[in-house]
Amino acid sequence: MKTPTYLFLILSLFFYNEATAQPDTLAVEKVAGNIWMLRQNSAGNVGVFASNDGFIIVDDQFRTDSEKIRDGLAKIAKLPVKYIINTHWHADHSEGNENFAKTGSVIVAQDNSRQRLTTDQFIELFQMLHAARPWEGLPSVTFTEDITFHERGETIHVFHVPNAHTDGDAIVHFQTSNVIHTGDVFVRYGLPFIDDHHGGSINGTIAATERLLSLANAETKIIPGHGAVSTKQDLMDYLEMLKVVREKVAKGIEQGKTIEQILAEKPAGSFTTFFLVDEFVRMVWRGMQKTRE
Numbered sequence: 001m002k003t004p005t006y007l008f009l010i011l012s013l014f015f016y017n018e019a020t021a022q023p024d025t026l027a028v029e030k031v032a033g034n035i036w037m038l039r040q041n042s043a044g045n046v047g048v049f050a051s052n053d054g055f056i057i058v059d060d061q062f063r064t065d066s067e068k069i070r071d072g073l074a075k076i077a078k079l080p081v082k083y084i085i086n087t088h089w090h091a092d093h094s095e096g097n098e099n100f101a102k103t104g105s106v107i108v109a110q111d112n113s114r115q116r117l118t119t120d121q122f123i124e125l126f127q128m129l130h131a132a133r134p135w136e137g138l139p140s141v142t143f144t145e146d147i148t149f150h151e152r153g154e155t156i157h158v159f160h161v162p163n164a165h166t167d168g169d170a171i172v173h174f175q176t177s178n179v180i181h182t183g184d185v186f187v188r189y190g191l192p193f194i195d196d197h198h199g200g201s202i203n204g205t206i207a208a209t210e211r212l213l214s215l216a217n218a219e220t221k222i223i224p225g226h227g228a229v230s231t232k233q234d235l236m237d238y239l240e241m242l243k244v245v246r247e248k249v250a251k252g253i254e255q256g257k258t259i260e261q262i263l264a265e266k267p268a269g270s271f272t273t274f275f276l277v278d279e280f281v282r283m284v285w286r287g288m289q290k291t292r293e
């Protein structure tokens with residue numbers, strides 16, 4: 001009986017969960033000092049910094065999640081959301097922008113992410129259309145390389161990592177508290193979705209992960225785009241996984257093999273993810289083709 005498997009696959013792709021099907025309640029987890037994480041399985045992790053005069057949050061999930069996020073924040077403190085930093089433009093990280101902007105939040109993103117949000121984007125792998133956002137849903141502050149927020153008791157450095165998960169990824173480093181929100185550059189569902197049709201690449205993802213490692217020590221708390229709060233060791237294991245697959249694909253290319261021959265050799269081994277593993281190998285392969293051009 002193949003039908004249930006296919007049905008599950010189609011449903012997962014339709015809802016673009018970037019995670020396994022789980023009950024959709026939003027958990028409030030303390031990460032460190034004045035930093036929390038709001039987590040549910042159907043959308044990206046929300047990073048929360050409670051400043052003296054308002055919240056700075058990282059990502060705002062789907063537009064239908066805004067009330068849940070406000071309820072979660074209310075459990076932490078009675079403060080307005082003054083800034084929202086989008087780690088990238090995918091809907092499960094930025095679709096709430098409009099709801100929060102309407103109540104006074106300032107949306108901040110990397111230039112390329114704002115650019116993507118101004119026009120329709122289609123993610124082929126999930127057959128998912130991200131329609132252009134109305135003016136209110138667009139970031140009103142953007143940066144090219146980096147931007148710093150100077151808060152009482154915390155310095156927040158936000159910087160661009162080029163061509164990693166997308167072409168507009170921002171990493172959010174809470175320098176004082178030693179916490180990093182990585183967006184989808186680092187995820188805990190196994191092999192990552194790399195949106196290479198929108199500027200993402202395996203090499204950029206690896207370079208970005210190496211940069212993250214250079215900022216981390218044994219005490220660093222890492223908030224991934226999806227999944228549980230992680231450590232430097234988790235990040236090292238993730239990097240190793242990416243490098244193993246890239247190496248095998250590169251070897252196949254060097255030996256003049258076709259993508260079908262490379263796929264037949266199962267270069268991802270026992271690594272898994274929420275979409276078809278072969279699709280990940282294809283993403284890596286396409287990225288290596290670009291490198292060779």
Ligand SMILES: [Zn+2]
Nearest residue numbers: 088090165184
């Ligand atoms: Zn994403």
